[in-house]
Amino acid sequence: MERPTVLLAVTGDSDHYLEQLARAGFESVRVTDGVVPAGSFDLAVVDCDLGSDAISSIYATIEADKSVPVLLLIGESMELPTGFGSTTNELAMKPLPADALVYRLQALLIRSGQHLPSESSGWASAEGLSTAPVAGEGHAVSVFAPKGGVGKTTISVNLAVALRQQTRSEVLLFDADVGVGNVTSVLEVPYRMGLADLSDSPPEEWTDAAFDQCVATHAESGVRVLTWGTDPAESERVSVDLLLAALKWARNHHSYVVVDNHPGYDDRTMAMLAVSDEIFLVVTPEVGALRNSAQFLELARDLGLDKGIRVIVNRANHGIRVEDMASSLGLPIAATVVSSGPKAVIASNEGRPIIIKFPKERIADDLHAVARLISEPEGAMAKESKATARRWWARFGVKTSNA
Ligand SMILES: Nc1ncnc2c1ncn2[C@@H]1O[C@H](COP(=O)(O)OP(=O)(O)O)[C@@H](O)[C@H]1O
Ligand SMILES: [Mg+2]
Structure with a gap:
């Protein structure tokens, strides 16, 4: 040490x-x-x-x-x-x-x-952490917003379930919103223990078997769920090293890892963002959320994290227009999710993902499209560059047929 x-x-x-x-x-x-x-x-x-x-x-x-x-x-x-x-x-x-x-x-x-x-x-020495080398297989997506209440958990849960449905591969949903977030209260799983329960053990004991013990499986979808714990009083014990070791383990044993992050710039969150392959920045169409997100993007540029960021607008049908959000953030909007009125709340009260509870609703289509950004990256890229081209023309006031 x-x-x-x-x-x-x-x-x-x-x-x-x-x-x-x-x-x-x-x-x-x-x-x-x-x-x-x-x-x-x-x-x-x-x-x-x-x-x-x-x-x-x-x-x-x-x-x-x-x-x-x-x-x-x-x-x-x-x-x-x-x-x-x-x-x-x-x-x-x-x-x-x-x-x-x-x-x-x-x-x-x-x-x-x-x-x-x-x-x-x-x-913690590198050897002390999870013994297996990083296979580079598990694609890690961090869902983040500098602000609470914008829909990070809703998007994380449904993204994980949609990825599972679309790819049938192993998906881990990782609740890293230490102290606050509680994925297990909106997604019903047989929770037994969390990372906080490993915090008293030395890093040598953060083995594959130990992490496996913390996983609960969501029966309806097969998504595996790992959480930091449930008791806010324990949150201080979940260290950056423990979270990093857990993510390393998660990548080694799953095709996709969806990380639900804490809203803020604490060390734990910054570590998760730095090691993720992609960051889904969730923004709602409000001035406050937009301003916070712009600040985050500036910091992300300083940190060299900006390449993997995609902007997801949640509750996109209310408030500031999506095109205006893209131009004020200086980034294309990768996906939008409509507001479902009370449906999101009804689903979460039942401990079920929206896309399973209300599969025919518009919001379910939108959430599946968010997952396709990962499961079908080529399709998403083509769409994004088309959107960029449209904006490029729009600057000159030229209307295109698909504008
Ligand atoms: N698109 C949406 N339509 C309707 N309600 C939503 C939507 N997204 C989130 N919600 C609701 O808003 C609240 C906050 O969402 P949550 O995902 O917990 O945000 P965060 O994790 O960013 O704090 C929850 O009650 C959730 O059900
Ligand atoms: Mg949350």
């Missing part, structure tokens, strides 16, 4: 960086006057404004250990040091706020197969 060490080579005052990094459980080592202190590093932050000589000598030092991922800070000049292009490099524009630096480093750690420092400032 150790804290990840960051080599910090930046111009100007770096005290705010050091403070935030320490708070997030990182050890930082500063480069002063071009001298790299001895030691080994897990990550490096290199400011391009340091000048090419200083940068080459820093690179020469860290090149000795090729696995060190580097976050390059790009200034006004936009000049990249020579040698850039290795896959372990990432870019961020200056000025980079301290909290954004922390998020970027956390994402970099996760993507390079390492693990986040946990609140206890311990750092």
